[in-house]
Amino acid sequence: MLFNFSIINASEIQRFSDFPLSKKTLKGLQEAQYRVVTEIQRQTIGLALQGKDVLGAAKTGSGKTLAFIVPALELLYRHQWTSADGLGVLIISPTRELAYQTFKVLRKVGRNHEFSAGLVIGGKDLKEESERIHQINMLICTPGRLLQHMDETSYFYASDLQMLILDEADRILDMGFADTMNAIIENLPKKRQTLLFSATQTKSVKDLARLSLKDPEYVWVHERAKFSTPATLDQNYVVCELQQKVNMLYSFLRSHLKKKSIVFFASCKEVQYLFRVFCKLQPGLPVLALHGKQHQMKRMEVYTCFVRKKAAVLFATDIAARGLDFPSVNWVIQFDCPEDANTYIHRVGRTARYKEGGEALLVLLPSEEKGMVEQLAQRKVPVSEIKINPEKLTDIQKRMQSFLAQDQELKDKAQRCFVSYLRSVYLMKNKEVFDVFKLPLAEYALSLGLAMAPRVRFLQKVRKQLRANEAADGTDHLQETEQNKNTLSLINEEGVEKREIHSSGKVSVNKTKEKERKKETEECSASRESAEESSESEDESKEVSEEEEEEEKEVPILSTVPNPDSMQFFEDDDDDDDDTKDLDLLTVKRQNVFGVEAKDNPALVSALYSKLVQQWPPVQKTNMAKADEEDDASGIDLDKAKEILQEEDKFDKEEYRKKVKEKHRVMRKNT
Numbered sequence: 041m042l043f044n045f046s047i048i049n050a051s052e053i054q055r056f057s058d059f060p061l062s063k064k065t066l067k068g069l070q071e072a073q074y075r076v077v078t079e080i081q082r083q084t085i086g087l088a089l090q091g092k093d094v095l096g097a098a099k100t101g102s103g104k105t106l107a108f109i110v111p112a113l114e115l116l117y118r119h120q121w122t123s124a125d126g127l128g129v130l131i132i133s134p135t136r137e138l139a140y141q142t143f144k145v146l147r148k149v150g151r152n153h154e155f156s157a158g159l160v161i162g163g164k165d166l167k168e169e170s171e172r173i174h175q176i177n178m179l180i181c182t183p184g185r186l187l188q189h190m191d192e193t194s195y196f197y198a199s200d201l202q203m204l205i206l207d208e209a210d211r212i213l214d215m216g217f218a219d220t221m222n223a224i225i226e227n228l229p230k231k232r233q234t235l236l237f238s239a240t241q242t243k244s245v246k247d248l249a250r251l252s253l254k255d256p257e258y259v260w261v262h263e264r265a266k267f268s269t270p271a272t273l274d275q276n277y278v279v280c281e282l283q284q285k286v287n288m289l290y291s292f293l294r295s296h297l298k299k300k301s302i303v304f305f306a307s308c309k310e311v312q313y314l315f316r317v318f319c320k321l322q323p324g325l326p327v328l329a330l331h332g333k334q335h336q337m338k339r340m341e342v343y344t345c346f347v348r349k350k351a352a353v354l355f356a357t358d359i360a361a362r363g364l365d366f367p368s369v370n371w372v373i374q375f376d377c378p379e380d381a382n383t384y385i386h387r388v389g390r391t392a393r394y395k396e397g398g399e400a401l402l403v404l405l406p407s408e409e410k411g412m413v414e415q416l417a418q419r420k421v422p423v424s425e426i427k428i429n430p431e432k433l434t435d436i437q438k439r440m441q442s443f444l445a446q447d448q449e450l451k452d453k454a455q456r457c458f459v460s461y462l463r464s465v466y467l468m469k470n471k472e473v474f475d476v477f478k479l480p481l482a483e484y485a486l487s488l489g490l491a492m493a494p495r496v497r498f499l500q501k502v503r504k505q506l507r508a509n510e511a512a513d514g515t516d517h518l519q520e521t522e523q524n525k526n527t528l529s530l531i532n533e534e535g536v537e538k539r540e541i542h543s544s545g546k547v548s549v550n551k552t553k554e555k556e557r558k559k560e561t562e563e564c565s566a567s568r569e570s571a572e573e574s575s576e577s578e579d580e581s582k583e584v585s586e587e588e589e590e591e592e593k594e595v596p597i598l599s600t601v602p603n604p605d606s607m608q609f610f611e612d613d614d615d616d617d618d619d620t621k622d623l624d625l626l627t628v629k630r631q632n633v634f635g636v637e638a639k640d641n642p643a644l645v646s647a648l649y650s651k652l653v654q655q656w657p658p659v660q661k662t663n664m665a666k667a668d669e670e671d672d673a674s675g676i677d678l679d680k681a682k683e684i685l686q687e688e689d690k691f692d693k694e695e696y697r698k699k700v701k702e703k704h705r706v707m708r709k710n711t
């Protein structure tokens with residue numbers, strides 16, 4: 041059937057069937073219950089069908105995935121592509137989870153076509169992948185693994201590539217893949233169509249567009265929208281002292297037991313510690329944790345488990361902030377202030393997806409409020425302030441102290457959480473919002489259940505440096521709070537290694553010399569936590585021994601608080617009837633929860649990896665329909681998954697990077 045693509049008029053398109061699409065694609069869309077197009081789909085699919093390069097930006101949850109999958113299928117269909125034609129479409133995703141999610145949508149919508157589709161996201165024997173990769177027509181991959189194939193797989197040809205798709209381009213760049221992307225693009229034929237999609241428009245996205253797109257059509261569907269977040273998203277913020285944040289979170293969860301929430305933290309170690317503590321606290325709903333230090337297998341379990349739960353809370357780092365399509369999330373809580381407005385937008389985008397409603401609560405420290413609220417206003421994010429009623433907070437500090445008194449490992453985690461949070465604040469670029477010297481360290485330590493603040497050597501060094509600068513230029517770089525003056529002077533005094541901050545009289549003796557490790561610093565930077573790059577072991581004992589940076593010897597805390605703990609390691613599924621007593625206390629806004637006037641401010645996958653397991657090895661030799669049937673027919677093969685993941689752990693990324701670097705060096709030398 042011949043279509044006339046030149047007459048597509050976006051303003052007349054309402055349904056997918058209004059586009060000149062093949063019967064196979066339309067059938068796939070209908071079977072997946074996609075009928076009416078979203079705005080980004082209406083505005084970009086026609087342009088892409090006409091063969092134009094497109095840079096598409098639209099709010100989170102607005103349907104960007106189909107905006108590129110539909111034209112990709114159509115392009116190969118029109119060219120009557122067969123498996124013998126090799127690679128025709130390449131889709132690059134920032135993370136494994138997102139790549140797999142996209143792969144699933146592709147298989148669903150493309151099930152009536154006969155192209156082969158493959159997922160190459162690392163973690164499997166390269167040789168095995170290499171033997172099959174040349175048979176793939178549509179390849180979805182993460183950047184690192186793709187470059188690895190380009191460098192090492194002799195069968196890998198992209199010379200006939202018709203279309204390159206860059207999904208979540210901003211995230212790819214944030215994760216430090218700019219060089220990798222440049223190298224990949226150099227390896228691709230110049231004559232091709234390129235589609236680039238992103239939820240936020242940043243300078244680096246425009247740079248990448250300049251490099252990879254030719255005379256692109258810019259489609260920014262929400263450019264003139266009053267707000268840059270979905271209209272169905274209700275957004276509020278509270279200003280909360282650092283030492284009250286944990287109490288606030290606990291109180292919040294206790295009053296939202298029937299809801300599904302994601303709580304974002306700045307670092308893995310905060311997630312690790314607070315997850316453990318909240319399991320012990322038994323808030324009355326399942327608690328899950330997702331972060332970049334988890335073994336891939338664990339991430340599979342957690343993702344699947346959270347997708348299936350009706351009510352649960354997921355503690356996460358920004359690894360979960362972008363692209364992932366968790367169904368029916370009611371609340372996104374930003375426990376720690378996001379790095380910038382873009383990160384805020386991606387995080388809240390995990391709720392209120394595709395016309396659904398959702399609520400977002402941002403927790404800000406007093407020192408963060410002005411700068412962050414201004415940034416959000418500039419980015420057209422409508423967020424209103426609500427206040428916490430301190431009387432309605434449940435104080436869990438004593439319970440936490442009691443847990444730590446009985447569990448040295450948990451105490452170690454608390455100390456790492458403390459240091460890691462401070463480091464994450466210190467590493468933030470926007471110093472108007474993030475000022476580590478304004479934080480009440482002693483109180484914060486207490487609020488984590490610690491008897492005293494661990495020594496933080498990097499702060500010591502920073503302080504020294506600032507003092508030296510001050511002496512040189514006569515200015516006052518250090519504006520300390522009274523509390524910090526105390527803490528800092530103590531930690532700065534040569535030989536003083538004890539600090540008592542708790543009335544119960546505990547003494548801390550810090551014995552370990554800090555190893556200044558760049559690796560650690562990077563791990564704590566939320567923006568660098570990448571699904572693809574994560575290689576840390578789940579083995580916590582190993583983690584501990586590797587990360588002894590703030591080791592501390594301490595006399596155990598004497599606690600009179602009985603331990604209510606019945607340790608639950610992974611999740612707490614217990615529905616506690618008593619919970620209802622708090623219901624009227626903390627329901628943000630509607631019941632004036634935090635007690636307050638709302639002051640308007642102007643301003644892997646349900647099946648994620650379970651399916652990944654079945655479609656391994658990753659190349660689908662069969663057509664998509666068959667693959668999909670197989671996919672739906674069977675359950676999770678955990679043994680197989682474990683096998684795959686064990687293989688993955690053997691893959692030495694450092695070694696590989698060195699090899700690639702060396703290879704590039706030799707190549708540069710030779711040219």
Ligand SMILES: Nc1ncnc2c1ncn2[C@@H]1O[C@H](COP(=O)(O)OP(=O)(O)OP(=O)(O)O)[C@@H](O)[C@H]1O
Pocket residue numbers: 073074075076077078081098099100101102103104105106238239362363364365389393394
């Ligand atoms: N035309 C449509 N009709 C019905 N549902 C749709 C349509 N397009 C997309 N959806 C659904 O909307 C949700 C969000 O889609 P998608 O994940 O593509 O959004 P996105 O714009 O890529 O979001 P993000 O920027 O957060 O990655 C998905 O659950 C998807 O199935």
